[in-house]
Amino acid sequence: MTTDGDLVAQLRAALSPERVRTDPMELGLYARDASMLVGRASVVCFPESTEEVAAAVAACARAGRPFVARGSGTGLAGGATPVGDEPPVVIVTTKMNRILDVDADSRVAWVQPGVLNLDLSRAVAHFGLHFAPDPSSQQSCSVGGNVANNSGGPHCLLYGVTNAHILAVEVVLPDGQVVVLGGLDPEPDGLDLRGAFVGSEGTMGIATRIAVRLTPLPPTVATLLADFPTMADAARAVTAVIAAGVVPAALEMMDATIVEVVEAFVHAGFPTDAAAVLLVEVDGLSGGLAVVTDVVTSVLARHGARAVRVAADAAERAAWWKGRKSAFGAVARIAPNYYLHDCVVPRTHLVEVLEQVSRICAEQDLTLGNVFHAGDGNLHPLIVFDARVPGVLERVHAAGAAIVEACVAAGGSLSGEHGIGLEKRDAMPLVFGPADLRAQAHLRDAFDPAGLCNPAKVLPRGGTRCADVADLPEGVWI
Amino acid sequence: MTALEDFAAQVGPVGAGPVTCVGGRTQWELGGGLTGAPREVMAPAGVVGHQPGEMIVRVRAATTLAALDEATAAGGQIVALEADQPERATVGGVLACGRSGLRRLGRGPVRDALLEATWVNADGEVVRAGAPLVKNVTGFDLCRLMVGSIGTLGFLAEVVLRCHPRPEREEWWRSEPDSDADAFALYRALYRPLAVLWDGRSVWVGLTGYGADVDAQVRGVLEPAGRWSQVEGPPSPVGELRRSVPAAELRATLDAVSASCPGSSWLAEIGVGVLHCSAEAARVVPAPPPGAGVVELHRRIKERFDPEGRLNPGRSPLTHPQVMAAASRGASA
Known part of the structure; x- marks a missing residue:
C-alpha cells in the first residue's frame, strides 16, 4: 500500500506543489459539501486540465486510494462528502472554469466542469441562447456538478433536466483512461453511455469537458x-x-x-x-x-x-x-440551520402529501417551510432549526425519514434533483428490489471495477459486490 | 401469473439457452445478424393506463405505436415516439433501437421519452429502473442505458412514457424546388419548429403549437424566404441508410455528398444531423469509429448484464463496421 507521503509526492509531481494540499484546515473544509454529512479527506488537489485530472486519478488508482470529485460543493445529499475505507483524495474542479468553445449556429458549447451554471447562460445570452437547467443554486453550482447530479431547476418543467442538455462528456475513467461519451452527432454509435454517466453522482469517473446543448431564449x-x-x-x-x-x-x-x-x-x-x-x-x-x-x-x-x-x-x-x-438563504432569519428535503410525488397527490408533511413536522415540533417545483411534483420541505438545541437533530432526522416514507407511499420517489449521495442511499430499498439494485451495481462496476471512485455513494450497504460499501468511518452520520 | 411473470418465464433463467425478443421486425437488421438460432419470445402487449393529469402512460412493450397513439389521443396527449410503420412497430422495439423519427428537432430524441423501464434480464428476473414520475434522479439512470441497447442487456417488458399536450395544430410546408429557401437559415429563424428537412432541392418545414403561432411563423418566416405549398406531411425518407453527422458539419457533408454522388438522393434533418441516404452517398460521410475505451466499456457492461451472451447473441449496439469486424475476428479466434 502506498503511504500518504508517496501519494502526495506523486500528485505534486503531476500537478504542482501549491495545488496539492494537506494542511488540516483545508482538509476540514473539503470534508463536507452543503449537506449535513461530514467525512474525511486525506489530500485535496486542484487540477487545471484533463491531463492533470487523469494523472491524479491514475496516481490514486496505482495507490488503491479512493478519490472523490468535487465541483462547487453545493450538493445537499453528501455526494461530494469524502468517505471510504481510507480517507479519499478530493479532486476539486473549480480551477477548470473555462468556456472552451461556443458554436451559436449549432447551439453547442464545450465547457470545463468548473464553469458556473449562471456564468454559462450569461456568456451565451448575447447569442439569444441559454443553458436551460437552472437550479436555485445556479449562481454558485458548476456545470460538472449539474452533470453529476442530473440537476433540475424551475424551468426544467418545460425544458427537461440536465440529461436532455448534455451532448457529450469527456470523462477520466477511474483507471485514469480518458474517453468521450456521447458525441455532437445525434446518434453516436453504441450504448448511451453519456446518458448513463449523467446523474451517476461522481461514481463512474470525472467529467473534464462537457458539450452542452444551448437553448434559444423564448421570444x-x-x-x-x-x-x-x-x-x-x-x-x-x-x-x-x-x-x-x-x-x-x-x-x-x-x-x-x-x-x-x-x-x-x-x-x-x-x-x-x-x-x-x-x-x-x-x-x-x-x-x-x-x-x-x-x-x-x-x-x-x-x-x-x-x-x-x-x-x-x-x-x-x-x-x-x-x-x-x-x-x-432567507430562512436564516428564522433559525441558523436548515435541512432541505427533495422528494417527488405524483402531481395528483400533492394535496394529501403536503398535509402529511405538515403533520409530520408539527408532531416533531419543527418549523416547516415549503418552496418547491409544484408543476412536476418535486417537493422541497425545508425544516428550519437551531442545531444548538439539544435533541433537535434527532427530531429533524426522524421527520425527514417520515417525509420520505410518506412520499414513497403516495407513489413517489426519493429524489427529484438533489440525488441520493450518502443521505438517501440506505433508503434505496424503499423503491428498488434486490434485482433492480444489482443491475445498478453492474453498471457502476463496469465503469469502476476497483471501487475507488466516490465510494459508498448511491447504492445501499450490501447492494453491490464491491467492498466500497463497508461501514462508514467515524464522524459520518446519515 | 401476470403478463410480466409469464414473459420472464419465457425468457427463462441462465442455462435456458440463447433467446431473442421479437417486436414488429421493422428494424430487425439493426445491430447485426443473430448468430445461431436463438429461441424467439415476444413481450406482452397492451396499454395499461394513461394518466393525463400526470402526463404519463404505462404500456407493455409489444404495444404498437398506433395503439399507443390511439390511447393517448383520447386524453388529448401524445408520446414523442415515431416510426415509419406505426401499425407494426412496437414501443419496446422503437426504444430498444433508439432511432428517432423525422420530428426529433421539435419532439426530442427517443431517449427523453422513457421515465420507467421494466425488463427481463439474462437471469430471467424482472428488473425495474426509473419511476412513473416526470422528474426523478433516484439511482443510476438505467433507462437511458436501455434505449438503443438493441435487446443486448435485457428485454423490455413494460414502460412508462412521458406524454405531452397534443398540439392544437401540426402543419407541413414545402418550398418550391430549387427556390431560394435556405434550410439552415430557416432552422435558425424559426422558433421551436417540429422539423426542417432538406433534400438539396426542397425544404420541408413542420410547424406545431397554437394556431396563431403557426400562422405567424408561416407569414413571418416562411413566406419572406421563398414560395411554399402546404403538404400532408414529411417526405418518406429516401435511401436505405442513415448517417449521424454533427450539426456543425452537416452543410459541408452535404456539399461533399453532392460533389461525389451527383445523382444520389438524400434527405437531411437540419438542426438534428441525421442524414438519410443511399449506400453510395453514405461512403462519403465520415464516421470515425468509437474509441478503444468506449468499446471496452461496452464489453464490461455486456459481461455483467449477460455473462453467457444469451440475449440477442451476435447483435451489438456498436454497429461501426470496424468494431463489428474486430468483434467477429475475436469470436472466430
Whole structure:
C-alpha cells in the first residue's frame, strides 16, 4: 500500500506543489459539501486540465486510494462528502472554469466542469441562447456538478433536466483512461453511455469537458403570481393547470413561512397574508402565450386564487425570481440551520402529501417551510432549526425519514434533483428490489471495477459486490 | 401469473439457452445478424393506463405505436415516439433501437421519452429502473442505458412514457424546388419548429403549437424566404441508410455528398444531423469509429448484464463496421 507521503509526492509531481494540499484546515473544509454529512479527506488537489485530472486519478488508482470529485460543493445529499475505507483524495474542479468553445449556429458549447451554471447562460445570452437547467443554486453550482447530479431547476418543467442538455462528456475513467461519451452527432454509435454517466453522482469517473446543448431564449415571457387562502387550494390549482393541457415553463409554490422571510429580504411585493403563492411562468410566441396566459389565469381563479398578477416588466419578473431563488438563504432569519428535503410525488397527490408533511413536522415540533417545483411534483420541505438545541437533530432526522416514507407511499420517489449521495442511499430499498439494485451495481462496476471512485455513494450497504460499501468511518452520520 | 411473470418465464433463467425478443421486425437488421438460432419470445402487449393529469402512460412493450397513439389521443396527449410503420412497430422495439423519427428537432430524441423501464434480464428476473414520475434522479439512470441497447442487456417488458399536450395544430410546408429557401437559415429563424428537412432541392418545414403561432411563423418566416405549398406531411425518407453527422458539419457533408454522388438522393434533418441516404452517398460521410475505451466499456457492461451472451447473441449496439469486424475476428479466434 502506498503511504500518504508517496501519494502526495506523486500528485505534486503531476500537478504542482501549491495545488496539492494537506494542511488540516483545508482538509476540514473539503470534508463536507452543503449537506449535513461530514467525512474525511486525506489530500485535496486542484487540477487545471484533463491531463492533470487523469494523472491524479491514475496516481490514486496505482495507490488503491479512493478519490472523490468535487465541483462547487453545493450538493445537499453528501455526494461530494469524502468517505471510504481510507480517507479519499478530493479532486476539486473549480480551477477548470473555462468556456472552451461556443458554436451559436449549432447551439453547442464545450465547457470545463468548473464553469458556473449562471456564468454559462450569461456568456451565451448575447447569442439569444441559454443553458436551460437552472437550479436555485445556479449562481454558485458548476456545470460538472449539474452533470453529476442530473440537476433540475424551475424551468426544467418545460425544458427537461440536465440529461436532455448534455451532448457529450469527456470523462477520466477511474483507471485514469480518458474517453468521450456521447458525441455532437445525434446518434453516436453504441450504448448511451453519456446518458448513463449523467446523474451517476461522481461514481463512474470525472467529467473534464462537457458539450452542452444551448437553448434559444423564448421570444416572449409572462410571469404570473397567484395567492391562495390555503395550501390545499394552491396544490389543487397546480393539478388543474396541468390537467388543462398546459405545460408552463415553470410552476413554483411557496408557503406562508417562505413568503414572509423572502419578502422581508427582497421586497418583491409578495402577498405576506397569503397561505400559499404560486409563481407561474409561460413562454413562447406571442399568440400562444396570450392563449396560455388566459387559460392559466382562469384555472387559478376557479381554484380559489384571491388575485392573479402578471409581472409588469422584466424588473418585476426578475424580483419575483430573485425571491424564489433566495428562499434558502432567507430562512436564516428564522433559525441558523436548515435541512432541505427533495422528494417527488405524483402531481395528483400533492394535496394529501403536503398535509402529511405538515403533520409530520408539527408532531416533531419543527418549523416547516415549503418552496418547491409544484408543476412536476418535486417537493422541497425545508425544516428550519437551531442545531444548538439539544435533541433537535434527532427530531429533524426522524421527520425527514417520515417525509420520505410518506412520499414513497403516495407513489413517489426519493429524489427529484438533489440525488441520493450518502443521505438517501440506505433508503434505496424503499423503491428498488434486490434485482433492480444489482443491475445498478453492474453498471457502476463496469465503469469502476476497483471501487475507488466516490465510494459508498448511491447504492445501499450490501447492494453491490464491491467492498466500497463497508461501514462508514467515524464522524459520518446519515 | 401476470403478463410480466409469464414473459420472464419465457425468457427463462441462465442455462435456458440463447433467446431473442421479437417486436414488429421493422428494424430487425439493426445491430447485426443473430448468430445461431436463438429461441424467439415476444413481450406482452397492451396499454395499461394513461394518466393525463400526470402526463404519463404505462404500456407493455409489444404495444404498437398506433395503439399507443390511439390511447393517448383520447386524453388529448401524445408520446414523442415515431416510426415509419406505426401499425407494426412496437414501443419496446422503437426504444430498444433508439432511432428517432423525422420530428426529433421539435419532439426530442427517443431517449427523453422513457421515465420507467421494466425488463427481463439474462437471469430471467424482472428488473425495474426509473419511476412513473416526470422528474426523478433516484439511482443510476438505467433507462437511458436501455434505449438503443438493441435487446443486448435485457428485454423490455413494460414502460412508462412521458406524454405531452397534443398540439392544437401540426402543419407541413414545402418550398418550391430549387427556390431560394435556405434550410439552415430557416432552422435558425424559426422558433421551436417540429422539423426542417432538406433534400438539396426542397425544404420541408413542420410547424406545431397554437394556431396563431403557426400562422405567424408561416407569414413571418416562411413566406419572406421563398414560395411554399402546404403538404400532408414529411417526405418518406429516401435511401436505405442513415448517417449521424454533427450539426456543425452537416452543410459541408452535404456539399461533399453532392460533389461525389451527383445523382444520389438524400434527405437531411437540419438542426438534428441525421442524414438519410443511399449506400453510395453514405461512403462519403465520415464516421470515425468509437474509441478503444468506449468499446471496452461496452464489453464490461455486456459481461455483467449477460455473462453467457444469451440475449440477442451476435447483435451489438456498436454497429461501426470496424468494431463489428474486430468483434467477429475475436469470436472466430
